Amino acid sequence: MSARPATTPNYQRVSDGEFRTRVEELWRRYADCDLCAYDCRVDRTTGETGTCRVDDTAYVSSYFDHHGEEDVLRGHNGSGTIFLAHCNMKCVFCQNFETSHEARGEPVTPEGIAKMALELQAQGCHNVNFVSPTHHSPHLVEAVRIARDRGLEIPIVWNCGGYERTEILELLDGVVDVYMPDVKWSDDAAAARYSKAPGYWSNIKGSLREMHRQVGDLDVDDKGLATGGLLVRHLVMPAHVESAKDVLSFVAEEISQNTFVNVMAQYRPHYKAKSEERYEAISRRITPEEYQSVIDHAREIGLERIEYDPTMTGEDGNGLLGW
Numbered sequence: 157m158s159a160r161p162a163t164t165p166n167y168q169r170v171s172d173g174e175f176r177t178r179v180e181e182l183w184r185r186y187a188d189c190d191l192c193a194y195d196c197r198v199d200r201t202t203g204e205t206g207t208c209r210v211d212d213t214a215y216v217s218s219y220f221d222h223h224g225e226e227d228v229l230r231g232h233n234g235s236g237t238i239f240l241a242h243c244n245m246k247c248v249f250c251q252n253f254e255t256s257h258e259a260r261g262e263p264v265t266p267e268g269i270a271k272m273a274l275e276l277q278a279q280g281c282h283n284v285n286f287v288s289p290t291h292h293s294p295h296l297v298e299a300v301r302i303a304r305d306r307g308l309e310i311p312i313v314w315n316c317g318g319y320e321r322t323e324i325l326e327l328l329d330g331v332v333d334v335y336m337p338d339v340k341w342s343d344d345a346a347a348a349r350y351s352k353a354p355g356y357w358s359n360i361k362g363s364l365r366e367m368h369r370q371v372g373d374l375d376v377d378d379k380g381l382a383t384g385g386l387l388v389r390h391l392v393m394p395a396h397v398e399s400a401k402d403v404l405s406f407v408a409e410e411i412s413q414n415t416f417v418n419v420m421a422q423y424r425p426h427y428k429a430k431s432e433e434r435y436e437a438i439s440r441r442i443t444p445e446e447y448q449s450v451i452d453h454a455r456e457i458g459l460e461r462i463e464y465d466p467t468m469t470g471e472d473g474n475g476l477l478g479w
Contacts, residue, residue, distance in 0.1 A: 163375070163383045165311050167304050170330045175301045178327050182294040185324070186212040192244040192290045193319045193359045207352075208244045208291040215241035215261030219272045221281050226418055226463060228374070228382040229283060229313065229334075236276030236310070237285040238269065244291045245317045246352035247340070249429035249438060269299035270306065277310050282381050283334065285313040290320055297331055311383055319353050320363040325370070334374070334382050335367040338389040342402035346393075350429075350438060364388070364411055374416040374461070386411070391420045392450050394442045401453045408457040419454060421447050421465040444468050 167175075185191050186200045196206025203211050221234030229235040239252075241261030264272075273284045284303075289296050300312055311333035318337035339360055341347040347356030367386050374385030388407055392400045400419075407415050423442055429435045447468040454462050 163377070165309065165333050166330050166371075166384065167300050167312060167333075168309065172301075172305075174330075175297075175304075178331065179294065179298045179301060182297055182324070182327055186294060190321060191293055191324055193321055193353070193355070194244060195321070207246070208242045210242040210291065212294075213263050214265075214269070214292040214295040216264045216269065216272070217241045217261035219276065221276065221279055222285065225285065226382075226387065228376055228380060228387070228416070229285065229336075231282045231379065231381050233280035233282055235283055235285045235313065236273065236279070236281030237287055237315075238272055238276075240286065240288045240292055242291060243288045243317070245319050245340075247317075247427075248350050248352075248432070248435055249423070249426055251424065251426045264295075266295050266298035266302060269295060270302035270308075273299065273303045273308055274306060277308060281310065283311040283313050284308070285315050285336075287315045288317070289314055290316050290324075293324060293328070297328065300331055313382075317351075317353075318360040318363055319351075319356060320359070320366075322362050322366045325363060325366045329370045333371065333384040334387060335371055335385075336387045336389060337363065337367065338391065339364070339403050339407075340391065340393075341396075341399055342406065343396065343399040346396060346399060350393075350435065361406060361410070364407070368411050368415075373412050373414045385416070387416045387418070389418045389420060391423055392442050392447055393423055393438055394440050394446065395437045397446050397449050400450045404450070404454050404459060405457055408454075408459050413458045414460050416461045416463070417454065417459055418463040419447075419450060419465075421468045444470070 189200050194207040198204040198206045200212040217239045219238040222237035223230050223234045225235040313334040314332045315336045318339050342357050344357050347353045371385050374387050375383050390403050425439045429438050
């Protein structure tokens with residue numbers, strides 16, 4: 157049974173001509189690739205690869221009804237998650253490194269991705285959730301166009317690391333319903349060291365402004381499901397409490413105090429962070445004291461919609477503030 161949204165997704169209002177223009181412009185970028193903030197300028201159409209280590213072939217590692225996302229995305233039937241292989245960031249602590257770093261996945265066309273989206277909708281999923289989408293924006297926008305013409309009518313979620321380019325985000329305006337960036341750092345030195353993402357903080361600030369300009373604060377329907385807007389994730393890292401606080405302060409002061417923010421506590425030292433001595437500072441889990449300090453800060457600065465882990469703060473309740 158299809159999960160019909162309470163409101164019309166953005167992409168339903170984009171004309172066919174405009175959709176095709178966006179797709180053509182994005183596809184052209186593969187030849188001198190500037191799809192993400194690395195701005196590698198390699199010709200991926202000839203087999204060259206940049207930081208994401210993939211040419212202009214898209215790979216999908218899996219797609220399924222994901223019940224581990226935020227409540228506003230998963231609902232009862234799950235978020236229709238499509239995991240793209242490869243990634244435009246290189247986090248040394250990545251929990252999905254087999255997919256993002258070692259590129260396990262099957263090649264797929266926009267037609268194939270559209271079929272996946274429609275299948276997930278038919279299963280009752282509440283949205284189509286593209287994970288690590290940035291480096292394959294052309295494939296995904298074309299897939300949305302194809303799926304829209306064949307009956308897709310649930311929201312599109314852009315589940316990214318936030319290392320975007322504003323110029324590319326502008327081409328997604330009217331296509332994406334929910335932007336969900338995982339804002340990792342407010343410290344450029346830490347971003348370069350642990351995520352191999354130079355200039356991350358200045359970049360993510362511009363990206364967040366553009367995302368919010370397009371979709372605004374997160375809207376939910378009478379069933380508590382997200383229909384559109386900005387949802388910010390932040391994973392609190394060990395020994396980087398001040399970075400976390402700066403991220404939240406920026407969101408509250410420069411974006412909106414009504415921004416939905418999921419302050420996550422589930423960091424584990426995976427991949428290189430677990431085994432390489434040079435990453436010793438993040439080779440442990442966060443402490444309850446570190447996490448509590450971040451949550452206290454979120455409250456102090458007036459963020460009105462926070463999702464957090466009450467088991468880390470010693471509180472009763474569901475871990476939702478302002479809902």
